[in-house]
Amino acid sequence: MATPPHPRERILDAAEALFFQRGIAVTGVDQVAASAGVAIVTLYKHFGGKDNLLREVLARRLDEWTRHWDAAVAAADSPVRRLLAVFDAVETFRAEAGPTQWCCFLATASERPAPPDGRADPVLDLVEQDTRLVTGRLAGLAREAGCADPDAVAAMLLLLYNGVLSSLLRGVPADPVASARAAARLVVDSAVGTRPQR
Amino acid sequence: MATPPHPRERILDAAEALFFQRGIAVTGVDQVAASAGVAIVTLYKHFGGKDNLLREVLARRLDEWTRHWDAAVAAADSPVRRLLAVFDAVETFRAEAGPTQWCCFLATASERPAPPDGRADPVLDLVEQDTRLVTGRLAGLAREAGCADPDAVAAMLLLLYNGVLSSLLRGVPADPVASARAAARLVVDSAVGTRPQR
DNA sequence: GTTACGCCATAACGATCGTTATACCGAATG
């Protein structure tokens, strides 16, 4: 159970670990296959190529992240706590997903240039899908929490959210989630207009 | 004056633009030379290679950023405004530096894996130098502003700072600096314990 | 037993990329 028997899962795990710990472009397909204990041919049998592999890794990640966030929101027992549940989800997700260095989607957006013509890139589409998910949910939860200006609150929380993910690259602050929670509480308390309901 | 006559500056400008708009690994040396209107040999005459070119781009950028931040701090007329001057500096720096997509240092840290052995990487050293600069200054300014817990405030502001830089990748929020300023004001006001001195 | 299937190992291909060598040109300097 430590290593899933199916080679497909092992490839996805290895790709996720290598892509977002060391970088997507610098990680060769052979390294992914070797890390998964799988032949290169098997990788190409399951996924069509590197781009498709990256696409499936991102899709799986987006799915797991959505589930984590859903669970964290469901576990919260007040509208304000539901709004702040993003950071709980980040913490539990990172604890379970392992030592992935930083955000898959930001890493992909960073390394992958937009195609010159107006054509769409299926990989970058997943990044934008994640962006829409985060922004939309934050705005909705802010509205339900009774914030005076939900969009402004969502923008500030999104800033803290992106800050957490990118702070993993700098290594500082040491506990980005804790700092983000503290800052988010100040933002939300100010917007709701009530004192914190510890 | 639009295009500096010295090819060295043109190469640095072109490399900065391409590296951090499209990605470092995916940008070839030939593209940099072509964009600078310079032969590849000239690029290798001035800089020893791609790594050294990247190093000089980062060094120049760190220098300019330090100057901008210094100026913004000097222009502020209260300790709290000096603490918040980071975001003024980000705005003026981005307005002057041109359409660079996002933070050079985070992009470099994202694409460049740490060397496996304990050896030091001169490029990643510059990234860490930038990290130390930002964290150290924020903590010092927070202390001078009379914050109750300067390190905690610095951590939250660093989070917002990283959030601004990485939000440029997502494209949202539309005006990250404005949102960061609003959130930072809430954080600092709460830490100083006084009402905002508009 | 034979067939089919999933996987592995090896090798090779085309392409890109970082880097260097060679030869040429023009202007400034003596």
Add this chain to the structure above:
DNA sequence: CATTCGGTATAACGATCGTTATGGCGTAAC
């Protein structure tokens, strides 16, 4: 005029990488 210097153009090298082809090995199904 000769020389030197900074720049250009072209070509080539080695290396890496994404991708594919070939052939062989085990296991489960019929």
